[in-house]
Amino acid sequence: MRNITxxxxxxxxxxxxxxxxxTVFAFIAFSALEALWRSEGLHLFGAVWSPQSGRFGILPMIxxxxxxxxxxxxxxxxxxxxCCCVLRGLGPRWLAxxxxxxxxxxxxxxTVVYGFTAVFLLVPMIRDALGGSGFCWLGACVMLAIxxxxxxxxxxDEAVRAVSAETYxxxxxxxxxxxxxxxxxxxxxxxxxxLSAAVLGFGRALGDxxxxxxxxxxxxxxxxxxxxxxxxxxxxxxxxLSSDIGxxxxxxxxxxxxxxxxxxxxxxxxxxxxxxGKKI
Amino acid sequence: xxxNMVIALFSVFLLGLVASASSAAALDAFKDxxxxxxxxxxxxxxxxxxxxxxxxxxxxxxxxxxxxGGGSGVGVKQVxxxxxxxxxxxxxxxxxxxxxxxxxxxxxxxxxxxxxxxPANPVKELSSSQISDIYAGKITDWKELGGDxxxxxxxxxxxxxxxxxxxxxxxxxxAELAPSVNVVSSNGAMKxxxxxxxxxxxxxxxxxxxxxxxxxxxxxMSPTQEDAANGSYKVVRNLxxxxxxxxxxxxxAFIDYIYSPxxxxxxxASGYIPLPRQ
Numbered sequence: 001m002r003n004i005t006x007x008x009x010x011x012x013x014x015x016x017x018x019x020x021x022x023t024v025f026a027f028i029a030f031s032a033l034e035a036l037w038r039s040e041g042l043h044l045f046g047a048v049w050s051p052q053s054g055r056f057g058i059l060p061m062i063x064x065x066x067x068x069x070x071x072x073x074x075x076x077x078x079x080x081x082x083c084c085c086v087l088r089g090l091g092p093r094w095l096a097x098x099x100x101x102x103x104x105x106x107x108x109x110x111t112v113v114y115g116f117t118a119v120f121l122l123v124p125m126i127r128d129a130l131g132g133s134g135f136c137w138l139g140a141c142v143m144l145a146i147x148x149x150x151x152x153x154x155x156x157d158e159a160v161r162a163v164s165a166e167t168y169x170x171x172x173x174x175x176x177x178x179x180x181x182x183x184x185x186x187x188x189x190x191x192x193x194x195l196s197a198a199v200l201g202f203g204r205a206l207g208d209x210x211x212x213x214x215x216x217x218x219x220x221x222x223x224x225x226x227x228x229x230x231x232x233x234x235x236x237x238x239x240x241l242s243s244d245i246g247x248x249x250x251x252x253x254x255x256x257x258x259x260x261x262x263x264x265x266x267x268x269x270x271x272x273x274x275x276x277g278k279k280i
Numbered sequence: 281x282x283x284n285m286v287i288a289l290f291s292v293f294l295l296g297l298v299a300s301a302s303s304a305a306a307l308d309a310f311k312d313x314x315x316x317x318x319x320x321x322x323x324x325x326x327x328x329x330x331x332x333x334x335x336x337x338x339x340x341x342x343x344x345x346x347x348x349g350g351g352s353g354v355g356v357k358q359v360x361x362x363x364x365x366x367x368x369x370x371x372x373x374x375x376x377x378x379x380x381x382x383x384x385x386x387x388x389x390x391x392x393x394x395x396x397x398x399p400a401n402p403v404k405e406l407s408s409s410q411i412s413d414i415y416a417g418k419i420t421d422w423k424e425l426g427g428d429x430x431x432x433x434x435x436x437x438x439x440x441x442x443x444x445x446x447x448x449x450x451x452x453x454x455a456e457l458a459p460s461v462n463v464v465s466s467n468g469a470m471k472x473x474x475x476x477x478x479x480x481x482x483x484x485x486x487x488x489x490x491x492x493x494x495x496x497x498x499x500x501m502s503p504t505q506e507d508a509a510n511g512s513y514k515v516v517r518n519l520x521x522x523x524x525x526x527x528x529x530x531x532x533a534f535i536d537y538i539y540s541p542x543x544x545x546x547x548x549a550s551g552y553i554p555l556p557r558q
Contacts, residue, residue: 050456051439060459124476133433133477135462218438218463229462239438239465249439 025261032258035251042248044255049220056248058256060220064230065260067223068137068212069205072144076205077198079145080152081187087153088160088186089168089178106150115214118143123215130227135217138226143215144205151204152197159193160186192274199271203264209234233260306540307339309533314342317530321348321355321368322442323466324391324485325519327550329368332537335546343530349466352442359383359522365531367522370442382525388538389519389552392486392508393446394495396470398478403427405497408451414481417458422479435473435482436461443467446517447483451498487551509553519552 036044039056046057083103087096118139127134164186171181187194212218217229218239231239233256240249319329326349333345350358352369359367360381373385395411397403403425406414413419414432423429436457437444464470467488474480475492486503489495495503498515507513527535537543544554 049459053456119472120476127477131431133435133462133473133480135473213465214469219460221459229460231463239463 025265028254028257028261031254032261035254035258039248039251039255042251044248044252047222051249054248056252058233058236058252060222061231061233061236061256062259063222064137064212064216065206065232065234065263068140068144068216068230068232069202071137071141072148072205073198073202075141076145076148076201077152079149080156080197080201081194083149083153084156084160085179085182087157088164088182090182103150103153107154111147111208111210114143114147115210118211118215126227132227133217133229135215135229136227137216137223137230140212140216140230140232141226143211144208147208147211148201148204152201155197155200156190156193159190163189195274196271199267199274203267203271206263206267207234207260209238213238306537306542307336309536310336310340310343310530313340313530313533315530316344316346317366317534318364319345319347319366319368320350320358320364321366321522322352322370322519323349324370324442324487324552325368325521327487328389328519328538328543328547328552329366331546331550332534332543335542336534336537345534351438352445355522356381356383359524362524365523365527366534369520369522370517371445372518372520373522383522384524384526386521386523386535386538387518387555387558388521388543389547389554390508390516391446391519391552392503392505392513392516393443393450393483394486394489394503394515395447395451395481395483395498396474396489396493396495397481398474399491399494400478401427401494403496404494405500408453408499411498412452412455415452415457415461416455417460428478430479433477433480434458434461435470435480436463437470437483438463438465441465442517443483443485446515450515451483485551505551505553518555 042054042056044056045059046055047059048055048057049060083099085091086099089096091099122139122142123134125134126132126136126139130138160182164181167181167185167189168178171185176184212230212232213235216232216235218231218235219229220231221228223230237253237256237260240253319333326347329347333347337343337345348364352371355364355367355369356373356377357367358364360377360383367383369385370391372387373383377383378385395406401422403422406425410419410425414434415436417434419425420432421429422432437447462473464473464482467484470482470484471488471490471493474482481496484493486495486505486508489503497503501507501513501515503513503515508516521535521538523531523535526532538547539557547554
């Protein structure tokens, strides 16, 4: 194999970008730690958010971010596995073609369109059918799940396509139906990619700001029913950023930012670990 | 397509002629000025700022004025850090903000805040103590207020919103907000939420009242522009422009324009009541 040398300018560029990114990470991490250090008596990890009485607890937001992204992931991931199976031989060919086109098209739709459509269609539907105000965990979860499907499906599909191309003939020769091939051979083989897609989806759902802000209602409370209003960390940052300077609110944002960043870093490390060293 | 463009450009040109003819006197101050003025802050101010900026830029194309929102907090922060020339707030500056940044403040309009419900809601009148109880979570059903039975869906604004501050100060008083209050981040989002939902209650700037939502009579005071101006409607606040130090050049000319008779017309057209320069 020919030894390819990387040109100096490319190395320098990579180093530069790496440096810039790590200063951003370091900045957020340090601000979060400093905020924790300075926040004595502000109850940053308390359960009560009440700026007028000096209590800046973000525990309800952490709880909301966690359960919302986890529930959206469960729905979205299952849908994605289903989409993947339809794309790779479970459905008729025309359906697969249409689904493929729709998924690719969905990746190009801006999030705000999903949000806006949901405010006028999904929210009234939930309100009339199930009660509450319609701005709730359920609505945000459904839209986050739908929004995550194309990315997750495309990640899974790449692996599924490669494996099923190899096993298809052999499986058919053994008398296996396409469904048996998918469920017994292909899906178990691509398990690391399924996991990696899930982690990717979790990271996206955790980091999305617009959909939770528009749909989840933003009340600072621990949601116990899918019809309860909730405020995620991202929505909290978005809402409070357009607000006062200095003080406990600002510190709570820095901590929220630090938590989100560490959340997505851990998620992407897991995703890389899952597929490391594995070949399709 | 191209034809439409030509027509559009031509009408912009015509509008420009009309605008420059009608308000030439007040706009003369901009004759020898050029450069860029950035404005940010309170969302209630945007319609006024945008119209004024448009009039000025049409008459003098060398001048560029940008108008952004962000809320009163952003207005103070950005003008204090020198990122914008004018930072708008829907509340008086705090002493700490004046001291930290050396800000000058210019109140130019009165804006009332109205409590609003869906037009289909039979409840048309509330006392301020009833409203406090709704936002504190003590009253949770419309039938307690003489309406059709059904849970009250309570909407409020985000921390730091000028509208919320006026509402809290003038209506709620010291009552603690219930954690279940939904939060939206603009007058527009509030209107959408209330217009869609028969059981919703929320609050908007009086200038944003329109037929899709119904303003509630509070303690016998009806939320109209006239009553806000003559002082009989008490849920009102002033709108402010703020600069870092004494304004000069383009910034000073812009502030003068807002206080001019043309500026007053824009303020009225945006649903507020103009204030004379102090």
